[in-house]
Amino acid sequence: MxxxxxxxxxxxxxxxxxTDESVDHASLRKLVEAQIAGGVDFLVAxxxxxxxxxxxxxxxxxVITTVLEAAQGRIPVMAGCTHNSTREAVRRSIAIAKIPGLSGILTANPYYNKxxxxxxxxxxxxxxxxxxPLPLLLYNxxxxxxxxxxxxxxxxxAQLPNVVGIKESSGNLAQIGEILALKPADFSVFAGDDYLALPIIAxxxxGLISVASNVAPKLVSDLIKAALVHDLGAARxxxxxxxxxxxxxFSEPNPAPAKAVLAMMDLIEGDTLRLPMLPVSDATREKLRAVATDLGLMPQ
Structure with missing residues (x-):
């Protein structure tokens, strides 16, 4: 491998x-630039x-094409593709895999069917x-x-040649510990929950596939870089x-809080979501504003 x-x-x-729920490609390009400037290592669209x-x-x-065009090969870009029908997941994955410049596909457990x-x-x-041979990252x-x-x-x-790792979001540290103990040397295990990045890397x-880095890419990047070189004091x-x-x-369902902060930061036009997702409550919005202000994320 x-x-x-x-x-x-x-x-x-x-x-x-x-606001009409169409994709805002201009804001997406702006977000990609902010991510690269913040030091992230790759993007998942x-x-x-x-x-x-x-x-x-x-x-x-x-959306995947816009992210790739904005990244301009500076960092790898992976694309999500998940479906509960295997036949449909395969068809869509083949279509996405044909997008020029894509570095891999992320696919989660087939939902609903159990x-x-x-x-x-x-x-x-x-x-x-x-x-x-396009790399595939699994998502639990x-x-x-x-x-x-x-x-x-x-x-x-993990024995399949192009299955390169997993984003583990079970929240089950015992299970993740077993995976880390059993995995091949060239199989990558990523924390899928921001709050578990440090123990999983340790x-x-x-590394980490993050939500928080949408709004604080440099700070999350600094954490991950410190953890990966075993600088535990700095990472803490x-x-x-x-x-x-x-x-x-994560006080309300993701990504509503992240979009609210990004709108406050003037990185996106607004915090529009598509039903059944809804924008955050006023109380959560104020909590987010206070946290973003404390971290110096708000525009001056």
């Missing part, structure tokens, strides 16, 4: 919308934070085989999908700085 191209901090970038489940296939391809471990294995294998997020990818099944998938993880201090913003960003 080639050396890992995904390492360090990846931002699961939001998809900005105009059209993930959960990018509201991929509300985008049409044409919109998905347009598949067995063998069903998940065959689902992920079908996607990996269909897009090979049972809180949203009602399916947990168990370590034994993951180790079988245990041998490759950065984690303390980020504690309040991490809590605030």
């Amino acid at each position: 080639e050396p890992a191209i995904f390492h360090g901090l990846g931002t699961a970038i939001v998809t900005p919308f105009h 059209c993930g959960s934070t990018g509201e991929a489940s509300t985008l049409s296939e044409d919109e998905t391809i347009a 598949p067995s471990q063998q069903g998940q294995y065959l689902h992920f294998k079908a996607i990996a085989d269909a897009i090979a 997020i049972p809180g949203r999908t009602a399916a947990n990818l168990e370590p034994a099944t993951l180790m079988r998938l 245990g041998g993880g490759a 201090e950065f984690a303390k700085e980020l504690h309040a913003v991490n809590n605030a960003l």
Whole structure:
């Protein structure tokens, strides 16, 4: 397997919308520039934070293309592609894999169906085989999908040549610890929850795929860089700085709080979401404003 191209901090970038709910490509380009300036290592377009489940296939391809064009090859770009039908997930993954310049695909557990471990294995294998040799990063997020990818099944998938790692969002540190103990040396384990980045990296993880880095890319990048070189003292201090913003960003369903802060920062036009997602409450908005002000994120 080639050396890992995904390492360090990846931002699961939001998809900005105009007030009419059309995609705001100009704000998306601005966000990409802010992420690169903040020192992130790669971007993930059209993930959960990018509201991929509300985008049409044409919109998905347009968003990924805009992110790639804005990044201009400066950092790798990965695209999310998840579906509960294996046949449809394969078809869409093949279409996305054809976008020039894409570095890999991220795909989560098939949702709603509650598949067995063998069903998940065959689902992920079908996607990996269909897009090979393009790298595939798996995404375990049972809180949203009602399916947990168990370590034994993951180790079988890790033998596939283009399955390069996993974004682990189970929140189960015992399970993640088992994965870190069993994984091949060239298999990357990313924290999928900002608040677990430090323990996962300390245990041998490759980095973090972050929500918080949408709004504070440099601070999250500093945390991950310190953790990866085992500067625990510095990493702890950065984690303390980020504690309040991490809590605030998950006080209501993601990505509504992140979009609210980005709008306050004048990085996106507004905090429009598509139903069934809703903007944050007034109380949460004020909490977010206070946290963003304390971190110096608000425009001067």
